[in-house]
Amino acid sequence: MTTTTAPVTEIIAVTLDTPDAGELARFYGALLGGEVTEYPEYGIASVTALGSTLYFQGVADYARPQWPSQQHPQQVHLDLRVADLDAAVATALGLGASVADEQPNPDVSTVMLDPHGHPFCLCPPREA
Numbered sequence: 632m633t634t635t636t637a638p639v640t641e642i643i644a645v646t647l648d649t650p651d652a653g654e655l656a657r658f659y660g661a662l663l664g665g666e667v668t669e670y671p672e673y674g675i676a677s678v679t680a681l682g683s684t685l686y687f688q689g690v691a692d693y694a695r696p697q698w699p700s701q702q703h704p705q706q707v708h709l710d711l712r713v714a715d716l717d718a719a720v721a722t723a724l725g726l727g728a729s730v731a732d733e734q735p736n737p738d739v740s741t742v743m744l745d746p747h748g749h750p751f752c753l754c755p756p757r758e759a
Contacts, residue, residue, distance in 0.1 A: 644677075644684060644685075644686045645683075645685055645686065645707065646675075646685075646686040646687065646688050647685065647686070647687050647688070647707055647749055648687075648688055648690045648693060649687050649688070649689060649690070649693060649747045649749075650689065650690070650693040650747060651689060651747070652669070652674055652675050652676040652687040652688055652689040653667075653669045653671065653676045653687075654746065654747075655676070655687045655745065655746065655747050655749075656668075656669065656676035656677060656678050656685075656687045657676075658726055658727060658728070658745055658746050659678045659680075659685060659687075659745070660678045660680070661726050662722065662723055662726055662728075663678060663680035663681060663711075664680055664681075665678040665679050665680025665681070666678065666679045666680070674688060674689035675687060675688045675689070685709075693747070695747065695748035696748045696749055696750065697748070698731045698732075698733060698742065698744060698748075698750045699731075699733045699735070699750075707749065708749060708750040708751055708752065709749075709751040709752070710740065710751070710752045710754055711751060711752065711753055711754065712754050712755075712756070712757070713753050713754065713755065713756070714756060716741060716753060716754075716755040719753045720741055720743070720753060723743050723753065726746075727745075727746040728743045728744060728745055728746065728751075729743065729744045730742070730743060730744075731743060731744050731750060739754065740752035740753060740754045740755075741753045
């Protein structure tokens, strides 16, 4: 693989659009065991967990993604490795997520939908 010098020196954030930034940040904060910071004056919130920070930005006229349709695109989705898939699914459900009806690769991951409709995949441990 060839490495080239780029003008970008740092990826600062991955940001998800949402109708309520604080609410979605609290969901992911609980799911990931992270620290939630809210900036209501700017309509944004963040979660720092597992060495990364996710941002959430409140937007007017939010269009909920539809998995797997592209009529209302998914915009972004997260793939999350978990130690125990069944326990992680149960935790996500308890926090307000749902299991997506469409599961394209159930042996590889479980597609979930966060409370605002963003898909995310819970992926079991890597095989040894």
